[in-house]
Amino acid sequence: MGELKMLITLTTDFGSPYVGIMKGVIKSIFKDVEIIEISSDVPPFDIKSGAFVLYSSYKFFPKGTIHIAIVDPGVGSERKAIAIRTRNFYFIGPDNGILIPAAKEDGIMEIREINIDRIPMPVEKPSSTFHGRDIFAPAAACLAKGIKFEEIGNIIDKYKNLEFFKIINGNIIECEVIFIDRFGNLILSIGEKDIFIERGVELEFQGSKYYLKNVRTYYDVNRGELIIVKGSSGFYEISIREGSAKDLLNAYVGSRIRMRVI
Amino acid sequence: MGELKMLITLTTDFGSPYVGIMKGVIKSIFKDVEIIEISSDVPPFDIKSGAFVLYSSYKFFPKGTIHIAIVDPGVGSERKAIAIRTRNFYFIGPDNGILIPAAKEDGIMEIREINIDRIPMPVEKPSSTFHGRDIFAPAAACLAKGIKFEEIGNIIDKYKNLEFFKIINGNIIECEVIFIDRFGNLILSIGEKDIFIERGVELEFQGSKYYLKNVRTYYDVNRGELIIVKGSSGFYEISIREGSAKDLLNAYVGSRIRMRVI
Amino acid sequence: MGELKMLITLTTDFGSPYVGIMKGVIKSIFKDVEIIEISSDVPPFDIKSGAFVLYSSYKFFPKGTIHIAIVDPGVGSERKAIAIRTRNFYFIGPDNGILIPAAKEDGIMEIREINIDRIPMPVEKPSSTFHGRDIFAPAAACLAKGIKFEEIGNIIDKYKNLEFFKIINGNIIECEVIFIDRFGNLILSIGEKDIFIERGVELEFQGSKYYLKNVRTYYDVNRGELIIVKGSSGFYEISIREGSAKDLLNAYVGSRIRMRVI
Numbered sequence: 001m002g003e004l005k006m007l008i009t010l011t012t013d014f015g016s017p018y019v020g021i022m023k024g025v026i027k028s029i030f031k032d033v034e035i036i037e038i039s040s041d042v043p044p045f046d047i048k049s050g051a052f053v054l055y056s057s058y059k060f061f062p063k064g065t066i067h068i069a070i071v072d073p074g075v076g077s078e079r080k081a082i083a084i085r086t087r088n089f090y091f092i093g094p095d096n097g098i099l100i101p102a103a104k105e106d107g108i109m110e111i112r113e114i115n116i117d118r119i120p121m122p123v124e125k126p127s128s129t130f131h132g133r134d135i136f137a138p139a140a141a142c143l144a145k146g147i148k149f150e151e152i153g154n155i156i157d158k159y160k161n162l163e164f165f166k167i168i169n170g171n172i173i174e175c176e177v178i179f180i181d182r183f184g185n186l187i188l189s190i191g192e193k194d195i196f197i198e199r200g201v202e203l204e205f206q207g208s209k210y211y212l213k214n215v216r217t218y219y220d221v222n223r224g225e226l227i228i229v230k231g232s233s234g235f236y237e238i239s240i241r242e243g244s245a246k247d248l249l250n251a252y253v254g255s256r257i258r259m260r261v262i
Numbered sequence: 263m264g265e266l267k268m269l270i271t272l273t274t275d276f277g278s279p280y281v282g283i284m285k286g287v288i289k290s291i292f293k294d295v296e297i298i299e300i301s302s303d304v305p306p307f308d309i310k311s312g313a314f315v316l317y318s319s320y321k322f323f324p325k326g327t328i329h330i331a332i333v334d335p336g337v338g339s340e341r342k343a344i345a346i347r348t349r350n351f352y353f354i355g356p357d358n359g360i361l362i363p364a365a366k367e368d369g370i371m372e373i374r375e376i377n378i379d380r381i382p383m384p385v386e387k388p389s390s391t392f393h394g395r396d397i398f399a400p401a402a403a404c405l406a407k408g409i410k411f412e413e414i415g416n417i418i419d420k421y422k423n424l425e426f427f428k429i430i431n432g433n434i435i436e437c438e439v440i441f442i443d444r445f446g447n448l449i450l451s452i453g454e455k456d457i458f459i460e461r462g463v464e465l466e467f468q469g470s471k472y473y474l475k476n477v478r479t480y481y482d483v484n485r486g487e488l489i490i491v492k493g494s495s496g497f498y499e500i501s502i503r504e505g506s507a508k509d510l511l512n513a514y515v516g517s518r519i520r521m522r523v524i
Numbered sequence: 525m526g527e528l529k530m531l532i533t534l535t536t537d538f539g540s541p542y543v544g545i546m547k548g549v550i551k552s553i554f555k556d557v558e559i560i561e562i563s564s565d566v567p568p569f570d571i572k573s574g575a576f577v578l579y580s581s582y583k584f585f586p587k588g589t590i591h592i593a594i595v596d597p598g599v600g601s602e603r604k605a606i607a608i609r610t611r612n613f614y615f616i617g618p619d620n621g622i623l624i625p626a627a628k629e630d631g632i633m634e635i636r637e638i639n640i641d642r643i644p645m646p647v648e649k650p651s652s653t654f655h656g657r658d659i660f661a662p663a664a665a666c667l668a669k670g671i672k673f674e675e676i677g678n679i680i681d682k683y684k685n686l687e688f689f690k691i692i693n694g695n696i697i698e699c700e701v702i703f704i705d706r707f708g709n710l711i712l713s714i715g716e717k718d719i720f721i722e723r724g725v726e727l728e729f730q731g732s733k734y735y736l737k738n739v740r741t742y743y744d745v746n747r748g749e750l751i752i753v754k755g756s757s758g759f760y761e762i763s764i765r766e767g768s769a770k771d772l773l774n775a776y777v778g779s780r781i782r783m784r785v786i
Contacts, residue, residue, distance in 0.1 A: 015706030017577045020562035024584035038282035044707050045766045053279045060286035060384055073766050076741025122584055128741040130756035182277030183306050217338025217390040232392035242307045242335050300544035315541045322548035322646055444539030445568050479600025479652040494654035504569045504597050
């Protein structure tokens with residue numbers, strides 16, 4: 001068995017056919033790479049949600065994986081296209097913060113601005129609406145193919161930061177919904193390392209109050225009961241056993257959450 | 263050409279990013295395996311629907327394929343994690359019946375309870391909400407990598423069974439909707455091997471009666487006409503040519519169906 | 525590094541598990557091929573939309589790629605199953621026009637009717653509802669495996685054409701929505717090569733009038749403003765910055781559009 005394939009992952013709000021097109025572009029530049037979709041259905045334009053998806057996923061891939069993440073309402077504007085080398089991975093995407101929570105956790109070594117003169121674009125000049133195809137996919141393919149990280153462009157030392165919103169004041173937590181999964185679980189912007197919730201919380205949401213027990217697993221409560229659990233990503237989640245907390249609370253990504261630990 | 267890659271398939275109700283995370287875990291343990299999604303959008307918590315998806319798909323993959331199927335409302339409870347060796351395949355998932363219709367059809371050789379001490383988990387201890395990442399993906403990766411089936415855990419002889427609901431009484435059929443596809447076709451829990459429908463059926467559903475011709479193909483009727491066809495999976499389906507039977511009948515997975523063969 | 529893998533792409537309205545089943549069939553015939561989904565969620569039965577998806581994507585894949593595209597309301601009828609060899613690619617699908625805009629642009633060399641006696645079907649006889657599994661996937665796998673294009677069936681010289689609707693009369697454009705992406709952008713059936721829009725258009729739609737500026741990028745306008753942009757596929761698109769033109773206009777694939785260039 002020779003050397004193993006490089007991996008590129010994709011985290012976008014693109015849907016089809018844009019994700020497939022990016023795969024074609026990558027394969028046209030370097031065929032011997034494997035591409036895995038982490039998500040193609042990040043809520044449209046929601047940079048924070050994309051940042052969470054990448055943050056909760058990147059570390060489970062082999063070292064050396066190249067992670068592309070694009071939620072890019074500023075495409076075509078002056079925002080930079082960047083590549084980040086961290087301790088174990090590469091990250092490629094727009095300079096709008098989407099890469100930062102993941103990259104920071106892994107340890108940022110170097111950030112470079114992608115120089116479009118150094119990459120083989122699939123079109124004569126980049127479109128102003130689809131840099132996934134014209135810039136980010138080619139840049140990742142070049143890295144996978146073996147160009148040195150230094151060749152991708154010049155080092156920059158300023159970048160757009162992104163932090164998930166949270167204020168903890170004694171036993172009062174203010175945070176936000178940063179992701180809603182397919183089950184309707186509301187993933188919050190606070191985790192066990194921020195505050196330890198033992199028994200539960202009192203949630204105030206849209207004028208109503210709810211008492212949420214902290215349980216280890218959905219099975220510890222009856223169907224239909226609103227609970228708070230430590231999710232698999234390390235963040236707390238508001239959930240309902242075999243139901244949708246999203247539908248019950250009418251919450252959305254970005255909803256502000258106020259809770260009192262009890 | 264050397265030895266060909268092992269295949270792992272995924273059938274879950276997980277959506278993104280959970281499926282991508284599982285792929286990362288598998289690749290981190292054993293890179294030289296190919297992963298194919300059969301479905302990531304089984305109706306949430308619907309074990310029967312997941313069982314149908316696996317049952318209708320597994321046999322079309324190469325011998326030796328490792329099929330993971332997870333719809334797992336009991337995650338974190340005492341339900342076992344199991345691996346089944348059948349005549350031609352391996353199946354991995356929770357012990358809640360999801361694997362059984364497929365495994366039984368292929369011929370069960372051996373069922374083992376996955377011993378988490380034998381598999382390299384991606385986290386220190388398994389989460390109580392995401393065994394796809396922490397147990398099932400690593401177990402499948404280990405099998406793909408070549409550990410012996412015996413090493414995955416001890417043999418068990420009891421398992422949770424699952425059968426699709428059907429009662430046939432003369433020309434009266436009672437059954438249920440076990441899957442609804444993207445076109446709105448209602449796949450029923452009875453097939454031609456259960457009962458031969460020649461001309462059609464009289465359907466009673468939610469207080470209304472419908473006469474459904476049995477046709478070979480959608481093209482045999484006009485647009486908008488409700489029909490019954492033998493679907494590609496061998497089960498009967500209630501369909502409308504270029505329309506959604508689901509929307510017309512307001513049916514869902516689990517809907518009980520009563521029909522009289524005529 | 526030996527010879528690189530062949531690529532097969534999939535563009536369908538199938539959803540799961542049908543796409544996964546096709547992948548299994550392909551892998552069972554020829555394991556050493558790579559399969560990439562361009563789209564599995566073309567609007568059901570919408571041949572034109574499928575044709576657009578293929579047309580806007582095919583050229584970004586490596587030469588020699590085998591593109592399968594299936595939106596097939598006529599499955600089971602007398603419509604032919606065809607394979608097209610173009611200058612750089614192979615196309616496989618039903619003879620209903622879905623392949624034609626892409627194949628024509630690349631340059632049609634030869635069209636053959638797939639002869640089901642020449643391909644290894646996964647079932648004894650083809651189902652009447654799932655030719656993706658029984659005919660198109662096996663045909664593509666055979667091509668990938670190396671059978672000669674001539675062996676797939678006889679040459680045909682007639683095929684069903686498909687053209688996107690457009691009438692340009694001075695500065696009056698009549699066209700249609702041929703695709704709606706995940707952001708709600710309405711992709712129209714006219715491009716810059718049909719007519720050059722410099723400043724903008726006056727749109728008449730469902731009894732209302734709208735003035736749409738032509739901008740280079742979403743960032744050139746405020747949130748919520750309806751605009752017309754040259755999309756990445758070369759077609760014009762009606763868009764809203766960080767919003768859904770589809771929702772605002774209540775448009776759908778097939779909506780007729782009347783615009784006056786101003």
